Amino acid sequence: MITKTCLLGLGRTGTVVAEQLINSPKFDLVSVVAKPGSSRVGRPLREFISYDNDNEVTIANAYDLSNEFEQKRFKVAIDFTAPEATLKNAHVLAEKGVNIVIGTTGFNNMQLHELKKLVEEYKIGLVYAPNISVGINLLLSMVKTMARLIPHYDVEITETCHRDEKDSPSGTALQIADELSVIKGMARNQKLAIGRKSSSTKEKSEIGIHSIRAGGNVGVHKVLFAGEADEIEITHRSYSRAIFAEGALKAASFISNLKGFFHMEDVLLFERMDRDLRVAANRLYLNFNN
Numbered sequence: 001m002i003t004k005t006c007l008l009g010l011g012r013t014g015t016v017v018a019e020q021l022i023n024s025p026k027f028d029l030v031s032v033v034a035k036p037g038s039s040r041v042g043r044p045l046r047e048f049i050s051y052d053n054d055n056e057v058t059i060a061n062a063y064d065l066s067n068e069f070e071q072k073r074f075k076v077a078i079d080f081t082a083p084e085a086t087l088k089n090a091h092v093l094a095e096k097g098v099n100i101v102i103g104t105t106g107f108n109n110m111q112l113h114e115l116k117k118l119v120e121e122y123k124i125g126l127v128y129a130p131n132i133s134v135g136i137n138l139l140l141s142m143v144k145t146m147a148r149l150i151p152h153y154d155v156e157i158t159e160t161c162h163r164d165e166k167d168s169p170s171g172t173a174l175q176i177a178d179e180l181s182v183i184k185g186m187a188r189n190q191k192l193a194i195g196r197k198s199s200s201t202k203e204k205s206e207i208g209i210h211s212i213r214a215g216g217n218v219g220v221h222k223v224l225f226a227g228e229a230d231e232i233e234i235t236h237r238s239y240s241r242a243i244f245a246e247g248a249l250k251a252a253s254f255i256s257n258l259k260g261f262f263h264m265e266d267v268l269l270f271e272r273m274d275r276d277l278r279v280a281a282n283r284l285y286l287n288f289n290n
């Protein structure tokens, strides 16, 4: 089934998501929404991305999101904007019963709570995915395993991002530290040394986080586990924003017919279960027909 989709935010990441949506046979990109006052409003999407099908989309104003829904009747919305804009748009979308994928990062606890309340109140589906790429999710699960296997090794996280990145450290680095601190038996966000600068030595269970902001870097996350005699380092290096778009499309497929609040981990778990079931069904079929 083809899913009628709306994209909110046509910035660095939104543009790549638009390119993948418009070329995907599973999605019909019927609406692209920009910030009120943006020079993009009212202009054709073709001016910003090139594609060779006949889909004509005129960029709408977020201020008119409610009318845009009434005209286009999309089922899912994908958001790569900024926290305040996401919340404002999410209220309108939830009232209309639209399911949402949120790739935007930087929400505080109150804002996150507000999103969860919208899901409960309007019975919509929402994927909250501050780490939307498959690779980063894989890194997360690998480092959690390592922390269980070598709990006595020191952990230091280094992350690099482009010069305009607003969050520092990145949400991803904080999530890695948060999940590792739980495994190491510490309270969440305790004993984090963010940009270490004091003259005191590293405490045994302390997790260091170091941020580099430089050029157009799409994103690098390194997690170092160091013992007395050796070290292991896991690195995820993003070559392009296409990995975020790929994750966003997976999340949109997943949520198109579901209600409730989900994470990217749920999207990927579902995908793996679906793949395993297909393999098992194929094996059964072959056994019965031989």
Ligand SMILES: NC(=O)c1ccc[n+]([C@@H]2O[C@H](COP(=O)([O-])OP(=O)(O)OC[C@H]3O[C@@H](n4cnc5c(N)ncnc54)[C@H](OP(=O)(O)O)[C@@H]3O)[C@@H](O)[C@H]2O)c1
Residues within 6 Å of the ligand: 008, 009, 010, 011, 012, 013, 014, 033, 034, 035, 036, 038, 062, 080, 081, 082, 083, 085, 086, 089, 102, 103, 104, 105, 106, 129, 130, 131, 132, 133, 244
């Ligand atoms: N989950 C992940 O793995 C992942 C990956 C990459 C990025 N992100 C996050 O996604 C967000 C966007 O990142 P980016 O690098 O694409 O930033 P960006 O280039 O600044 O793009 C954000 C876009 O949102 C637009 N916008 C602002 N308010 C809006 C509104 N009310 N309605 C519609 N559009 C609105 C902005 O318009 P103007 O240009 O007119 O201001 C801009 O085009 C950030 O929070 C970033 O951290 C997450």
